[in-house]
Amino acid sequence: MTPPSRQPARRRTAVLATVPVAVAALLGATAPTAGGTAGAPGAGDPYFPLSGNGGYDVRHYDLTLGYDTGSRRLDGTAVLTARATRELTRFDLDLKGLTVTAVTVDRTGASFRRDGQELVVTPRHILRTGRTFRVTVAYHGTPKPVTDPDGSADGWIPTDDGAFVAGEPQGAMTWFPVNGHPKDKAAYDFTLTVPKGRTAVANGVLLGQHTAHGRTTFRWRQTRPMAAYLATATIGRFRVERYTTRDGIQVYNAVDAREARAAAPVLKQLPAVLAWESKLFGPYPFRAAGAVVDHAPDVGYALETQTRPLYDSAPDLDTLVHESAHQWFGDSVTLTAWKDIWLNEGFATYAEWLYTEQHGGRSAQRTFDALYTRPASDGLWAYPPGDPGSGARIFGTPVYARGAMALHELRRAVGDRDFFRILRAWATGHRGGHGTTAQFARLAEKTSGKQLDGLLHTWLYTPGKPDRP
Ligand code: TRP
Ligand code: ZN
Numbered sequence: 001m002t003p004p005s006r007q008p009a010r011r012r013t014a015v016l017a018t019v020p021v022a023v024a025a026l027l028g029a030t031a032p033t034a035g036g037t038a039g040a041p042g043a044g045d046p047y048f049p050l051s052g053n054g055g056y057d058v059r060h061y062d063l064t065l066g067y068d069t070g071s072r073r074l075d076g077t078a079v080l081t082a083r084a085t086r087e088l089t090r091f092d093l094d095l096k097g098l099t100v101t102a103v104t105v106d107r108t109g110a111s112f113r114r115d116g117q118e119l120v121v122t123p124r125h126i127l128r129t130g131r132t133f134r135v136t137v138a139y140h141g142t143p144k145p146v147t148d149p150d151g152s153a154d155g156w157i158p159t160d161d162g163a164f165v166a167g168e169p170q171g172a173m174t175w176f177p178v179n180g181h182p183k184d185k186a187a188y189d190f191t192l193t194v195p196k197g198r199t200a201v202a203n204g205v206l207l208g209q210h211t212a213h214g215r216t217t218f219r220w221r222q223t224r225p226m227a228a229y230l231a232t233a234t235i236g237r238f239r240v241e242r243y244t245t246r247d248g249i250q251v252y253n254a255v256d257a258r259e260a261r262a263a264a265p266v267l268k269q270l271p272a273v274l275a276w277e278s279k280l281f282g283p284y285p286f287r288a289a290g291a292v293v294d295h296a297p298d299v300g301y302a303l304e305t306q307t308r309p310l311y312d313s314a315p316d317l318d319t320l321v322h323e324s325a326h327q328w329f330g331d332s333v334t335l336t337a338w339k340d341i342w343l344n345e346g347f348a349t350y351a352e353w354l355y356t357e358q359h360g361g362r363s364a365q366r367t368f369d370a371l372y373t374r375p376a377s378d379g380l381w382a383y384p385p386g387d388p389g390s391g392a393r394i395f396g397t398p399v400y401a402r403g404a405m406a407l408h409e410l411r412r413a414v415g416d417r418d419f420f421r422i423l424r425a426w427a428t429g430h431r432g433g434h435g436t437t438a439q440f441a442r443l444a445e446k447t448s449g450k451q452l453d454g455l456l457h458t459w460l461y462t463p464g465k466p467d468r469p
Helices: 018-028 257-267 270-281 317-325 342-358 364-372 397-414 416-429 437-448 453-461
Strands: 036-038 056-068 073-084 088-094 099-105 111-115 118-122 132-141 153-159 162-166 186-195 199-201 205-212 215-226 234-236 238-244 250-256 288-293
Touching (some): 099 111, 199 250, 270 288, 317 342, 397 416, 397 437, 397 453
Antiparallel strands (some): 056 073, 088 118, 186 215
16 A cells, blocks of 8 residues: 555646745735725735735635536625624635625625735724624626636636535635635535535535425535635535434435445445544534535545545545544634644544554554655655645645654553653543644643654754655
């Protein structure tokens, strides 16, 4: 078995991400205006400077979407409930492409303009700090995916029978107006209408579905906080399977018929995988689970969409374990800056190694050793995982494999007992919220009583191949 990696071949075409950084540096300064300020056009993340916005915090998204799979037209109404974190004369949402026809703030018409991926909204009245307000955006158009700095596509990706909808790192803005940085998590309701015979799958639990006039509406609800990149509204001709696990988790699987035969034996393992991960990482963080197995041969990756990972084809067991582990690491405990991506990918990759180790396969130590034999010139050592350096590198081998190696070295330093206590405390203590690398390091030191900054610095931040451990 080669060391697992979720990387599509397409990602190897790196595109330099320096231009957006410069642009954002200019835009980032918000000039105070009389009696209030404009919200910033970005959340301050140097890897994706225009992702997210400043000045408010979204509590809830209510998305009502109709999609015509024939013409590929999307008709949407988004209602965002948000809280002003400072006095706002105007604020931005992220929205790329599509046509906005109306914006209201607290039911009153607001003026708006488009500026690249920013939808700039000026409400009739200033929003005072701490005020909860409601923004309604009516929009339509033909959504298109965004091309990421690494050359891959994310967002609304049309397929031959619907759409594969995956938003990591910045694709949410291709299908709804959003505060599109993972710092801002929110609850979601989805009302999705598609032609009869198609299924529209989002996150959380299915509240109901009904068919009328040749169209079917699906209502989905995700009550636990969710980062926008983990939202989906994937549409296709799917075979649906529903059941409740022994632990009371509601499972909803949607599988493209072309992938059904290959997917079945792997999906059958989902309850056992979630039970195994719950033993290791603490209780499963959500009430719903499942999978969407699409047939999207051009996509080249899977995504850990919250409660219900999204696969571009039938997954293998390693991939199922990986995306399931993300439910704890990434989805429930979410990063606050994209440079911390190893907290997602290193952990999910290490979960694969642990699964193999505990299910009759090779030990994590042997997986580590096999990687460590790679010469210093290998791409594995091209940059350190703790700060990959740009948005183009966040899904590279150093993040996945060396990130997992860092965890393995931590395990060797503190011993199994403390290592698994650390993983559980991380998932439990930050459940439904956020976590940073510095917080993880502090937790590891506190739990083990050991000084670990040397080890973590070597494996996470030091360029080049670390010396033999
Ligand atoms: N987070 C995904 C995983 O590891 C991978 C992924 C999501 C990805 N979006 C991407 C990879 C875009 C490349 C490009 O399961
Ligand atoms: Zn992953």
